[in-house]
Amino acid sequence: MTKTMQFSLAPEKLWQAINPWTLYQQGARFGLINIDLGQTPHPEIEQEILDEVGSYGRQLGRIGDAIEILIKYADLSRMDDEEKEAIKILEGQLAQVSQIKRRGQAKPSA
Numbered sequence: 001m002t003k004t005m006q007f008s009l010a011p012e013k014l015w016q017a018i019n020p021w022t023l024y025q026q027g028a029r030f031g032l033i034n035i036d037l038g039q040t041p042h043p044e045i046e047q048e049i050l051d052e053v054g055s056y057g058r059q060l061g062r063i064g065d066a067i068e069i070l071i072k073y074a075d076l077s078r079m080d081d082e083e084k085e086a087i088k089i090l091e092g093q094l095a096q097v098s099q100i101k102r103r104g105q106a107k108p109s110a
């Protein structure tokens with residue numbers, strides 16, 4: 001008696017029932033791009049801020065612009081080395097953001 005070994009990489013059933021109501025269960029994701037911005041006790045307020053004030057990136061950009069002005073007029077001589085290093089790191093990041101913004105403005109619009 002010869003025993004044959006069967007091996008399959010595909011499932012036996014090649015169909016799947018899709019229930020559209022289960023796509024929206026808690027924790028489910030549906031879409032090409034899904035961004036989770038974390039938990040918030042008041043998502044409706046955050047959405048209103050995003051709609052009326054601006055995206056998180058835009059808000060951070062404006063905060064960065066204002067901080068650059070404050071740093072320009074700050075008395076750095078009163079800061080210790082650790083504080084000065086934190087300012088230098090932030091200035092470096094703000095400079096990188098400015099560079100990326102300029103690159104984006106130089107690109108032709110599609």
